[in-house]
Amino acid sequence: MLQKTPSNRTINHRRIIHPLFVRITHWINAYAAIAMLMSGMRIYNASPLFEFKFPAELTLGGWLAGALSWHFAVMWLLVINGIAYLLYGIFSGHFIRKMLNIGAISAYRNIKLEMKYLLLHGTGEYNVIQRLLYVLVIWDVVLLFFSGLALWKPVQFQRIADFMGGYEQARYIHFYGMVILGLFILIHVSIAFAVKGTIKSMFTGRLTKSQIAKLERN
Amino acid sequence: MSIEKKPTAPSLEPFKKKLEVIQRRSFLKKSLSIGALSLLSGCTLKDEDAVDKILWAMSQWNDRVQSFLFSPDKLAKTYTEAEITNPFPFNAYYEEIFAPIVDGENYRLALSGKIEDKKSRSLEDLRLLPQISQITRHVCVEGWSAVGKWGGVPFHLFLQYIGADITAKYVGFQCADKYWTSIDMQTALHPQTLLVLDFPGKSGETKYGFPLKVRIPTKLGFKNPKFVTEIFVTNDNPGGYWEKQGYNWFSGS
Numbered sequence: 001m002l003q004k005t006p007s008n009r010t011i012n013h014r015r016i017i018h019p020l021f022v023r024i025t026h027w028i029n030a031y032a033a034i035a036m037l038m039s040g041m042r043i044y045n046a047s048p049l050f051e052f053k054f055p056a057e058l059t060l061g062g063w064l065a066g067a068l069s070w071h072f073a074v075m076w077l078l079v080i081n082g083i084a085y086l087l088y089g090i091f092s093g094h095f096i097r098k099m100l101n102i103g104a105i106s107a108y109r110n111i112k113l114e115m116k117y118l119l120l121h122g123t124g125e126y127n128v129i130q131r132l133l134y135v136l137v138i139w140d141v142v143l144l145f146f147s148g149l150a151l152w153k154p155v156q157f158q159r160i161a162d163f164m165g166g167y168e169q170a171r172y173i174h175f176y177g178m179v180i181l182g183l184f185i186l187i188h189v190s191i192a193f194a195v196k197g198t199i200k201s202m203f204t205g206r207l208t209k210s211q212i213a214k215l216e217r218n
Numbered sequence: 219m220s221i222e223k224k225p226t227a228p229s230l231e232p233f234k235k236k237l238e239v240i241q242r243r244s245f246l247k248k249s250l251s252i253g254a255l256s257l258l259s260g261c262t263l264k265d266e267d268a269v270d271k272i273l274w275a276m277s278q279w280n281d282r283v284q285s286f287l288f289s290p291d292k293l294a295k296t297y298t299e300a301e302i303t304n305p306f307p308f309n310a311y312y313e314e315i316f317a318p319i320v321d322g323e324n325y326r327l328a329l330s331g332k333i334e335d336k337k338s339r340s341l342e343d344l345r346l347l348p349q350i351s352q353i354t355r356h357v358c359v360e361g362w363s364a365v366g367k368w369g370g371v372p373f374h375l376f377l378q379y380i381g382a383d384i385t386a387k388y389v390g391f392q393c394a395d396k397y398w399t400s401i402d403m404q405t406a407l408h409p410q411t412l413l414v415l416d417f418p419g420k421s422g423e424t425k426y427g428f429p430l431k432v433r434i435p436t437k438l439g440f441k442n443p444k445f446v447t448e449i450f451v452t453n454d455n456p457g458g459y460w461e462k463q464g465y466n467w468f469s470g471s
């Protein structure tokens with residue numbers, strides 16, 4: 001279900017819009033996910049699945065051994081931080097409150113009305129597009145995790161590898177997962193930079209002055 | 219496809235401010251403590267680098283995790299004749315034309331280290347031992363994989379036969395092409411680890427490791443030495459050609 005417009009409800013502008021736990025895990029995750037992506041592109045380049053390679057400047061590690069060292073070191077950060085975030089999100093109610101109220105059905109019923117809320121931003125809540133993207137990227141990282149395990153340990157984790165359709169198939173799944181992650185980061189970061197105040201409040205946890213002023217004008 | 223082999227350290231091209239700071243700081247420390255002299259002497263200071271140190275430490279941590287995850291009786295999947303990759307890809311740190319050609323008649327496998335019967339062995343000696351063959355997937359550290367058929371002596375039987383000390387930690391291999399690598403004893407004793415006498419490819423084709431290769435379906439391709447001339451058992455990790463350049467030592471599958 002969608003929230004009402006800001007003017008219809010009272011907003012405490014001083015309240016914490018991003019819990020501290022989310023802020024910390026978010027920035028650790030941003031670092032880890034980007035490092036995994038960049039080193040992953042270098043690993044891909046050693047034996048490309050398709051007719052192209054990624055530009056070396058976008059990659060991390062310098063050569064295959066360096067990229068693998070990065071990938072296998074940072075994976076621990078990504079996974080441990082990711083599990084902490086998921087546990088927090090599930091047990092604190094954060095996911096239910098902020099993401100899983102996607103409202104696709106109501107949006108479908110009355111698209112015109114919903115369009116008004118669709119891109120709404122700055123109330124401390126995520127709009128529908130954000131919720132969809134965040135849920136998508138969380139599942140994407142889970143997929144990357146399991147397909148990655150299948151590639152790392154196709155013998156020891158044979159069940160996972162079989163579930164992925166075998167080693168070669170797991171390579172494609174892991175690759176497509178990376179493409180989705182890359183596209184998400186591109187969109188997510190551009191929007192974060194484009195919408196004033198969001199990045200700052202992802203550090204401080206609170207709305208910025210300009211965001212408050214904007215809300216009060218509405 | 220050959221492994222990219224720029225002998226440089228993992229590039230530290232920083233992608234985050236934080237790392238730049240760490241690097242700058244460690245650079246500063248380096249310059250202060252060691253001084254410009256070491257730079258003039260051409261020392262790369264590779265081991266001084268904070269990021270490198272972390273990556274090496276993590277790689278050693280991953281060795282331990284992988285050894286823990288390794289289960290001695292979990293078998294790699296086997297395939298049918300129809301699934302064999304043909305032709306099987308050639309891969310080494312050099313081009314195919316430089317693959318050594320070893321004279322099988324005069325070949326003797328040298329044995330050293332913690333082994334009771336160190337008498338060197340001819341190919342006929344090895345043929346007298348029980349032989350099996352298996353079709354498994356060879357997975358390269360670069361990402362590609364290929365299915366091949368290898369035949370020979372189960373390696374654990376061979377170790378028993380030469381009286382190797384199986385309480386030792388490592389088995390090392392020296393090869394005719396100056397390549398070398400080493401594995402953990404657990405993996406050496408795995409039922410699918412094979413001392414290979416029969417290779418993929420057409421008969422007479424020697425590039426896949428003739429006369430002797432060790433095939434380890436639970437390890438990445440570069441841990442499967444070809445053209446093996448010496449096998450030794452030791453408690454000191456012998457490392458390897460790629461391992462010493464930064465590839466993970468355990469590299470299990």
Ligand code: HEM
Nearest residue numbers: 022026029030033034126134137185188189192198199202
């Ligand atoms: C430098 C890169 C990044 C920047 C600048 C950034 C910025 C932000 C900002 C500003 C928000 C809050 C949005 C709002 O207030 O409406 C946010 C939330 C979020 N970001 Fe990022 N982000 C980055 C990287 C990433 C990466 C790599 C991922 C995932 C792989 C990611 C996943 C998320 C998720 C899931 C949320 C919602 C967090 C929650 O409330 O649980 N971000 N990001």
